[in-house]
Amino acid sequence: MRFRNDLTWADVTPRPLWLNRRVMLAGAGALLATPALATPALARIEAAKSAFSTTDAPNSLEDITTYNNFYEFGTGKEDPATYAGGLTTDPWSIVIDGLVDKPGTYDLADVMKDQPLEERIYRFRCVEAWSMIVPWIGFEMAGLLNRVGVQPGAKFVAFETLVRPEEMPGQSSPFIEWPYREGLRLDEAMHPLTILATGLYGEPMPKQNGAPIRLVVPWKYGFKSIKSIVKISLVAEMPKTTWNMLQPGEYGFYSNVNPTVDHPRWSQASERRIGSGLFGGRQDTLMFNGYEEQVASLYAGQDLAADY
Ligand code: MTE
DSSP states (O other): OGGGGTOOGGGSSOGGGGOBTTBEEEOTTTTOOSGGGOOTTSOEEEOEEOTTOOOSOOOOHHHHHHSOOOGGGOSSTTHHHHHGGGOOOSSOEEEEEESBSSOEEEEHHHHHTTOOOEEEEEEEEOTTSEEEEEEEEEEEHHHHHHHHOBOTTOOEEEEEEOOOTTTOGGGGSTTSOSSOEEEEEHHHHHSTTOEEEEEETTEEOOGGGTTTOEEEOTTBOGGGSOOSEEEEEEESSOOOOHHHHHOTTTOOSSOBOOTTSOBTTBOOSEEEETTSOSSSOEEEOOGGGGTHHHHGGGGTTOOTTTOO
């Protein structure tokens, strides 16, 4: 487990932040049934279990932390695990600005204040037609937005990742116009499935997965789930997003998982579940990645082939 070498409590949110009435730290010996988790140096975070979780079996911690997309560290799937160790994630602050009542630069501790952490086991579907099941730890984006006060003119939320080329070697390549950017419509951001994740598998977020805080929007392709967030802006107009800027014909703003709308260069009808071997594990992709019941109403009346 490469990330274990570089992940300590000093790298993440100060310990008391993980505590609230629904969250407690278990001793290092607790819940170590999975051999991959048997690292005595790290305390576990026990969060409330969420009713939003899937019952699908989670991928291994190894799969989740060694097969990543985080282009700030390179374009190879193993690059984030290899190079993210040098990223400084403490201190960490997030600028919240635009059409909000309480704009400001918030410490991570303040962003997380009073937000109940939950374990959410979500299906995660990458646009590259692979998928994983990830036990995230996080809190609802709506909780934070309600706290900072969204003003009536706000229609979208724009997100930006850290720019720090000295710690993010992939940023020396100009093929992406850094920072990595993403966006959601306000109702998508307010949806209870949308979380800001600060950990996974009961531990603080591994750096390659977007420490210390990243977005997770489970009914959209994985690239919407922006990592290592430093800026959240409430805006009136649809914001620019990295993949749409790069390839507008291939990546739209919405990017909802949709087996009936193919990527121009490949089918989206099925997916390969990571960890199930080269030949096994191909399965049908579900509309909205299986979250149709919860989110289809957000798009009532929209042509999802046009709004891809
Ligand atoms: N966020 C940033 N800042 N940079 C990235 O390159 N890649 C996206 C998304 N968020 C990316 C990012 C893509 S394409 C995917 S599939 C997911 O992160 C992968 O998340 P994971 O590595 O935690 O599985």
